Amino acid sequence: xxxxxxxxxxxxxxxxxxxxxxxxxxxxxxxxxxxxxxxxxxxxxxxxxxxxxxxxxxxxxxxxxxxxxxxxxxxxxxxxxxxxxxxxxxxxxxxxxxxxxxxxxxxxxxxxxxxxxxxxxxxxxxxxxxxxxxxxxxxxxxxxxxxxxxxxxxxxxxxxxxxxxxxxxxxxxxxxxxxxxxxxxxxxxxxxxxxxxxxxxxxxxxxxxxxxx
Numbered sequence: 001x002x003x004x005x006x007x008x009x010x011x012x013x014x015x016x017x018x019x020x021x022x023x024x025x026x027x028x029x030x031x032x033x034x035x036x037x038x039x040x041x042x043x044x045x046x047x048x049x050x051x052x053x054x055x056x057x058x059x060x061x062x063x064x065x066x067x068x069x070x071x072x073x074x075x076x077x078x079x080x081x082x083x084x085x086x087x088x089x090x091x092x093x094x095x096x097x098x099x100x101x102x103x104x105x106x107x108x109x110x111x112x113x114x115x116x117x118x119x120x121x122x123x124x125x126x127x128x129x130x131x132x133x134x135x136x137x138x139x140x141x142x143x144x145x146x147x148x149x150x151x152x153x154x155x156x157x158x159x160x161x162x163x164x165x166x167x168x169x170x171x172x173x174x175x176x177x178x179x180x181x182x183x184x185x186x187x188x189x190x191x192x193x194x195x196x197x198x199x200x201x202x203x204x205x206x207x208x209x210x211x212x213x
Contacts, residue, residue: 003208009051015085019057037201063110087132087150115161127163131170136189165207172203
């Protein structure tokens with residue numbers, strides 16, 4: 001399905017540090033990652049129909065954090081499209097001493113909660129769900145495997161709540177590194193580099209059909 005956007009379209013992105021990308025120090029509050037790239041690409045390609053883009057990503061967020069702010073940061077804003085990118089910290093934090101992650105059952109329950117609340121309050125809002133990308137951690141080689149159930153959950157919930165698109169970021173990063181291992185796709189095995197953010201943007205635009213605009 002191709003999303004329809006115009007200057008009257010409110011497109012909201014929410015998630016963790018990958019979405020945040022320094023938005024709090026950006027005068028435009030858009031950040032310096034994939035959200036900015038998507039906004040700029042759409043505006044440059046079709047200035048007359050470019051949507052209004054809002055970034056509500058927060059560094060460190062997990063699914064339980066999204067639940068806590070969902071009313072104020074999403075439902076109250078009544079976006080036409082909401083793009084959700086969550087799950088990395090839910091796994092990664094559980095692998096670090098002194099930090100708590102989110103077990104898979106709680107992740108599923110929390111994610112289903114925010115989508116159900118959206119469907120109830122904003123039935124016409126289009127949902128775009130992004131896979132958590134990758135956890136390439138030398139200190140925990142099994143991290144990416146531990147992420148797999150969380151990736152699969154995104155697909156199941158997308159079907160359950162009739163999301164317009166699933167952005168297959170996990171596979172995109174795995175394929176990109178296999179094709180070009182000489183390129184730094186992440187800075188630390190978690191956070192994308194500038195080219196990693198471009199990969200997210202291109203994958204998002206392709207999944208939503210907006211690369212054709």
